Amino acid sequence: MNISDQLLLFVASFLANWFSALSGGGAGLIQFPMLIFLGLPFGVALATHKVASVALGLGATVRHLNENTLDRRFSLIILGAGLPGVVLGASVILKIPPSYAQFALGVLTMGLGIYSVFKPQLGLEHSPRNREGRALIGGIAGLFFIGFLNGSITSGTGLFLTMWLIHRFGLDYKRAVAYTLILCGLFWNGTGAIVLGMIGKIAWDWMPALLLGSVTGGYLGSHFAITKGNQFIKRAFEIITILIGLKLIIA
Structure with missing residues (x-):
């Protein structure tokens, strides 16, 4: 790549990950299409984007760890439930035509933002719940499904994790975004990058x-x-989810 292409990639990546860190997901809205636009095939762009997304988690982790907002037991639940879904999703995505899944994901993503808009108090207070017994099992099932989406679909799946942590487990937006950026950004995306790198190709240059x-x-x-x-995070989440949903629907 020449210098101008590298500069364009840096600007697109910075903006995508800045917005993603604000709202708890959505970097793929800008970054993944840009890789395809600049000439990478779908599978290579997907694997390359996954590797770069790990760096988002690294940058966010450095800042969020200073706030000390993560609970160790709950973090292990998110990792244990989500990582198998990530592996499964990353293993099958390169074999599935993405158009139908992309449209459905767009509708669901836009629905997240609309739902938040009509729930003015959602995510503003931290009130942990559903951490034990049958309620926890339902939450784990949701985490596994979101992990599958994270491994298979590129745009906006971190937003699903953010909303699930708020709606199901009672986190506020600040804590939910911290869990998403650290656990999804580093560990889920890292696992997906490894699987996609093994079965596909990464554009290291x-x-x-x-x-x-x-x-x-x-x-x-x-x-x-x-x-x-x-x-502020709630408003950023609503704007970005609606924009991502529209982009996926009309793409």
């Missing part, structure tokens, strides 16, 4: 600009979200 944009965008977006608080 595209990585310098993508990784730099992902780390800096993730860190600065997380810092901005933490300083602004739950109401």
Whole structure:
């Protein structure tokens, strides 16, 4: 790649991951289509995007760990339930035509934003629930399904995890976004990148600009979200989910 292409990749990656760190997902809205636009085949772009998304998790982790908001037991539940779904989704996505799944994902993603708009108090207070027994099993099933989406579909699946943590487990937006960026960004996306790298191909020469944009965008977006608080993150989540949903539907 020439210098102008690397610069374009950096700017796109920075913006995508800055917005993603604000709302708890959605970096693929800008970053993944940009890779295809610049010439990567779908499968290569998917694997390359997954690797770059791990850098988003790294940048966000550096900032969010200073807040000490993650519970170890609950983190292990999210990882244990979601990672098998990620592996399964990443193993089958390159064999499935993406058009129907993309349309359905667009409708569901836009629905997340609309649902949040009509629930003014959703995610503004931290009130943990459904952490034991049968209620926890239902939550684990949802985490597995979202993990499958994360492994198979590129755009916006972190937003599903953010909303599930709020709706099912009672987290506020700030905590839900922290769990999503760290556990989904680092571990779910890292697992998906490994699986896709084993069965596909990664464009390593595209990585310098993508990784730099992902780390800096993730860190600065997380810092901005933490300083602004739950109401701001809620609005960012609603705007980005609706935009992503429309983009996926009309693509």
